[in-house]
Amino acid sequence: MEHPGEPDPAGDSPVLALECLGQGMLAKVGGKAANLGELARAGLPVPAGFCLTTLAYLDATASPALADVHRALAATAPDDLAGLASLAAKARELVLDADVPAGIDAAVRAAYAALGADRAVAVRSSATAEDLPFASFAGQQDTFLNVVGADAVLAAVRRCWASLWTDRAVTYRAVQGIEPSAVSLAVVVQRMVDAAVAGVLFTANPVTGRRHEAVIDASPGLGEAVVSGAVNPDHFVLDGATGRILERRLGDKGMIIRPLPGGGTERVAQPGAGLAPSLDDAQLAALELLGRRAEVHFGSPQDLEWAIGQDGAVWLTQSRPITTLYPMPERPPSGPAPRVYLCFSLAQGLTRPLTPMGLAGIRLIASSVAGAAHFPVPVPREGPAPYAEAGQRIFFDLTPVVRSKAGRAIVPRVFDVMEARSAAVLRNLFADPRFSVTVRSPWRLLRHIVPVAARARVPETLIRGLIRPEEALRRADHVGEQLRVALAVPAGATATQRLDHVERILGRDVFAVVPAILPLPALGFALLAVAGKLAGDPGNGALQEVLRGLPNNVTTEMDLDLWSLATVIRNDPASAAVFGDPLPEIARRYRAADLPGVVQSGLSDFLGRYGQRAVAEIDVGMPRWSDDPTHILGVLANYLRVDDPALAPDRQFGRAAREAEAQVGRLVAAAGQRSRLRGALARAALRRTRMFAGLRELPKYYLVEAFGAVRQQLAAVGAELAAAGTLDAAEDIFFVDLAEAHRGVGGEALQGVVAQRREAYAAELGRRHIPRVLLSDGTEPEAVQIKAGQTGAVQTGAGGRGPAGADGSAGQLSGTPASAGTVTARARVILNPQGAHLEPGEILVAPSTDPGWTPLFLTAGGLVMEMGGPNSHGAVVAREYGIPAVVGVPDATARIATGDNVTVDGAAGTVMPAR
Structure with missing residues (x-):
């Protein structure tokens, strides 16, 4: 050797x-x-x-x-x-x-x-x-x-x-x-090793994520008994900083694996072994120290196997990274005090990682927001101080919010309607003495919010919405027109000019759209609550009915336009026959302008209006529908399978709108019974609710328009860099950031960094578990709360994976009610909408949704999502289409299988096996 x-x-x-x-x-x-x-x-x-x-x-x-x-x-x-x-x-x-x-x-x-x-x-x-x-x-x-x-x-x-x-x-x-x-x-x-006792050691807690805790499982004999799961081992949790044993749970250790003379092993029962621990405190301390030394050497938390010989010597027999731990934020916290990070990606319904250029764009937008609020932003390309990235996803340091009385009152309520489970996790942190309130006055917050509101003329927008609602709608359209003018790039722009233009759009122009429009849908929802008070508090379910079939929602308008195209295609036999071919072949023919005229022109018109949209569309690195129409072609194929007129989405949407108007009439009548003035005020309030609530989607739509324009400019730069040899392919531009792109224009080869980023991105694509909230020591509070039995949103038991076995009493999964109604149908679990097949009337079960998913909603019989709140994107669109929906259902995509027959009760917020 x-x-x-x-x-x-x-x-x-x-x-x-x-x-x-x-x-x-x-x-x-x-x-x-x-x-x-x-x-x-x-x-x-x-x-x-x-x-x-x-x-x-x-x-x-x-x-x-x-x-x-x-x-x-x-x-x-x-x-x-x-x-x-x-x-x-x-x-x-x-x-x-x-x-x-x-x-x-x-x-x-x-x-x-x-x-x-x-x-x-x-x-x-x-x-x-x-x-x-x-x-x-x-x-x-x-x-x-x-x-x-x-x-x-x-x-x-x-x-x-x-x-x-x-x-x-x-x-x-x-x-x-x-x-x-x-x-x-x-x-x-x-x-x-002739082991007296053996087992495994994690240098960080793989369940809670806590980096300072060591977890040790041990059992007498060879470690194979622990590793293979053949025994219930002793379980110990140690605090690495103090050496204190935080948890000591004895297993039954009912079997031992031991070596045989001459070779091989045998399994021997050992009744009563669970009465005594297999390790004493000194041995636990020695193992924790060895684990910490291994972690320091490798530079990351380790999963080790170990054995203690009959002579008391301790040996390490294996070490590997703990791959299940979620990565820590790349920007380390300042100071020793613990920090609270909230995953903004999940709040946007995005589970997948963002490309490096996508993250660079979000950093610039976050810097523009912070700058508008008069927060210091030394380097805009790096994002403001609260911005952080972990696992190629967006996080924000919410510690000042959690430690502020006003922040505690406002932010969880916002997340109640966006991502309810995140709100629950945040509220549970309020009891943690490490995050006690230190700021009790709201003036510090107002000092930053008021200038933004004043500059965006928010009070004027609200007054106009109350007094002249039609003019308010026209002003909202005008905001989009102004943005489109700003997005234009002069012909013949150089690569450097294109990159500068991208930074100007993201760092200055995009954010102004949000405070210019968002007050109107906020006013709409506020007036809905006012109308409810005027009508005598009829209940949240009755108010939610008003939000069905809303006008002025750009996303539902887009989906109905796509349905209209499907209807035209259905009525043209030559066009309908095209959809018997594989989707990639149809896409190839579209790009070659070789489809029948009805399909070719109809799809071209649709993409001309909505081609900047995409799945995970807040990431400029994601291809737009205009780049690759395969997803839209797949949705059209789904629509063409609808053969029941009653399931036609335009009819369902129209029915939902009529039901909403009828509910408006009932609420106005209830208010009028109390006084004529109340009735008149309720009518005016609900009219504005119907006019403005659908605008909730418009700010993001304009943002996505900007992202589409940014992507076009970056693609052009990528093509130049590929021609110059600094990139291998034009699309590699999305795996560098803006500073690196500028260096590439200057002649620096970028192939090495692109290869590393693509490998890291591909690895993150496989990650299924994303923490909603992450502490600076690696703790996932939601996991701690579940372990401690503090949350009971999902009834669990030993029965099995699907809803029928999820709980012995009811087999019920629970979440947040999002869209009233009850439906019993076959479930279809879809993790990625690209190329997804959804039969008409099936219940769509998804981790989350964004506008790129909504064309599937038109033929869905119901919706179940792992994330979201009653006013998250998926919930709003489901209500407008009139399909029952439950959101915020933990692990729904794992606990429900495609083919399960389930009943979704959108008013109760439950999903259960069909009886």
């Missing part, structure tokens, strides 16, 4: 000592071996051993037949489980039948002999795509314990190689998009 002082990635030996390995050798030794090498070289206790590198695997398994299997796997869809399993079985057979080359055989025997004659060892797989920061492949490949004798070691090595092609490993890699030919396997051989 080689024993250089530092890792030698260039070495070509198939067998290396563990202390020769490091993270620079991932492609050669895999994640497990590289991390063990790092631990050993850092002076941490690691059992001696060696590694068969991937060179050994590749040499032993090189064959045309296996290469053919690689190609077949690459061509197999991730959801073709049967095809993947068949190919995986063939790959395993080929690997098990392969001969171990003589040189490798000899090297393994020599390395094994150096560990001691007939030494018991553990033989463990180390995949090149394992234990990486962006994905955990833990448990995908095999481990063999207490292996004795060189022949047995070689047999175990061969079985490890074959485990690279287990069904679960192949499927997991297919889902992750990892090429079959890109993976290979190294094998670690280490001295076995």
